[in-house]
Amino acid sequence: MEQSDFTIEGTNNLADNSSFSSAYKITSGRAISASDEGTNNVVIESTLASQNSLSVGSTFVLKDSNSKTYQMKVVGIYTTTTGSTENSISYMNTIYTALSVANAMKATTGVISSATYSLENPATADTFVTKANKLVNNSNFEVSKNDQAYQNVKSSLNNVAGFAKNIVLLVAIAGAIILALIVMLMVRERRFEIGVLMSLGETKAKIVAQFFTELIMIMIVSVGIASAAGNVVGNVVGQQLLKQETTQTTNTANNFAGGQNNTNGAPSNERGNGGGFMGRAGNAIGFGQTRSETKALEKLNIKTSANEIALLLGIAILITLVAVGLASIGILRLNPKQVLTN
Template sequence: MDFIRRALLSMKAKKGRTLLLSAVFSAILIFVLAGLTIRSAALTATENAKKSVGATVTLSTNRESSIRRAESSDGSSERFDPGSFSVTPVNLEDAEKIAALDNVKSYSFISSSSAGATDDIIPISSEDETTDSASTETAEGGTNGFGGGGMMGGGEQTGDGAAMMQSDFQVTGVMDLSMYSGFSEGTSTIVEGEAISSADEDTNNVVIEQTLADANELSVGDTFTITSPDDEDTTYEVTVKGIFETSESGSSMGMMFNFLNPSNTLYSSYTFANTLKGDDSEGTIDSASYSLTDPEKMEAFVEEAEALIDTDTFSLQTNDQMYQSMLQPLNNVASFARNIVILVAVAGVIILTLIVMMTIRERRYEIGVLLSMGEARAKVIMQFFTEIFVCMLIALAVASVSGNVVGNVVGEQLIQQQTESSQTAANGNDNAQMAGGGPGGQQGNMGGGPGNFGSLGASSQEAAAQIEDMDIKVTAEQIAMLAGMGLMISFGSILLSSIGIIRLQPRKILTT
């Protein structure tokens, strides 16, 4: 073990050289550790993303199949007959069977209908619409401009003289209002009372908008009546369970028709929405949405769910866009961090090899004396390795202390760049959905379509926040990995440098 003693004495005698090797090795290990911590944090954030965001699968009517059924019955023409199109509601039992499958984190049902106003409540409408509706209903013998809904288009009639009635309220039946788009994204919030939940099934509880509540002097616990969308003589008494406010401004169509105004949206249980639609809707829903625990198993879930339904009538639509939008920047960060580790490790081997080779050149006489005294070449090589190993231990201690700081600085810069890209893409998608989704982006509420389940798991803002919260910190496992990489770098540099030691001849060294 004399080579260890000689290595320590040599390091003590050549303090400058020792400090140089320690400083170079520290810089190498700091950046290697930064890469390891950033990559580990990105992988952890990816796992958390699976739990927080998941993927969404929506069960609804197969529109393509419905259109095919609406084509000419004789098969002579492929022209779509608009008068024969119909939508088959989703069977509630089938939706519940799918909800019982593995990998379902949460689920919600939706059923939409409409309702007319009575003397108890006045819907929010524009002055022009009120005037038109009032004059129209006066001509038809109606009570006032707000009762039971005005005439759509200012009193235009169909060919048979029957009036096209406009509903005053849009009734959106949900299972859990907190999971509904708008409330999950934060554009709508409960300001008084409570939201609709599964406990409100088979009740007439509703949540109304604050403007509508203030205009009609309604508060939590009050009741009012609304009419059936098909029969003005059929009324239902509803109880105000909560009041919400929304930042949605609606659209120009909302100024023309009451039911398109966001202030005239009533949220209830899906069972009450079915009641408004009639007895034929009992035990059915418009659509169901399922948030999955693990997005990577989405395809397997769809295959299992399709075995429980009639795929000719219903379809399962998948949406893991939020998960993918979050996954991409995290994967980019992890890939960049891996490249940092590889590049710095390779550069470290090259730099240390050059330094050690320069050291060997300066210590040729020392090596010649040792070899002439019978010292094995392997022990001479081990002496140099011991010197590098001691410098590595010093560098490991320095990197353990400062590597976390460097990792956070580099990681935050990477995350900021990736988050900005993710938010830009997400905002573009949100704006596109808002523009194409009717008032407040609520597309599909009236047509029995999937409804607003695009944000069942999390909103784009939540996705960006998840990325920004990537926790970069040094762990014992990473220190162990760093020590292993430090040994590899030390072995690599000494292995390349030892070629010169093996080729040296003692007599030639001492005689030159």
């Protein structure tokens, strides 16, 4: 069998193809979408385009294994984002088209070799698989889920979330202790004021409330500053927490890949082009998951909402109450004479 020059990958939504978006990006034009079904629109690689003087809007002719010709129109140009030269000829000669074109070249109109569906909500995967299998009327096909990439991301986020909760707890406890010590020092310096107020008939509850009000005013300003700086600081800290998790997950994936049969760069001996969501040879590392998809989440985009600010305000009020309560113990057990004498 003669080796083919190009690999045709059919898709109805290239932008949502995780295998494509994780390693490549559109640099000119647009991606293949459902509106391209029935057309000969294609997305090609930038090196292939430059070497053949092609740009968005250009046309060229492809010939399949049956010597049938197709006039293709370039609607988008993509390039790699990984910086890797692994299997470079393979990805440079990969052309993305609508499913109708790939199936026509494979002479299986209306039938695909394989399909990948991307779900927005991983929780619906089991329901989708159950319903999809009921619709399959071919014993050669079976729908299954592969959520390894999602589980990698989920694992990293769970680890970061657990560590973040411990940090919040430690900061809350330390904050209450430090603030209580500061208030105690403040109370010690204001003993004369406290004694005078108590001798004039002010209740201990009102004096404690005064301290609480003073701290609340400072707390409101502090919460405002924290809310404004939360996104910036949160993203910096979150990125540092993710760095170790990402490195560990990526190393695990690479070690697993190294244990598989090494087929990177192996040429395809089939002349003609497959339809459906066909994968590039040598990129699979097990369970249908590409190397890029096994990476954990590498970037967080932290945004503080009204609920988080309300929670922060509640924690700050609680810390203030505890601090004032501990510092006020010395006031509540003394009478005005004892305060002034001391």
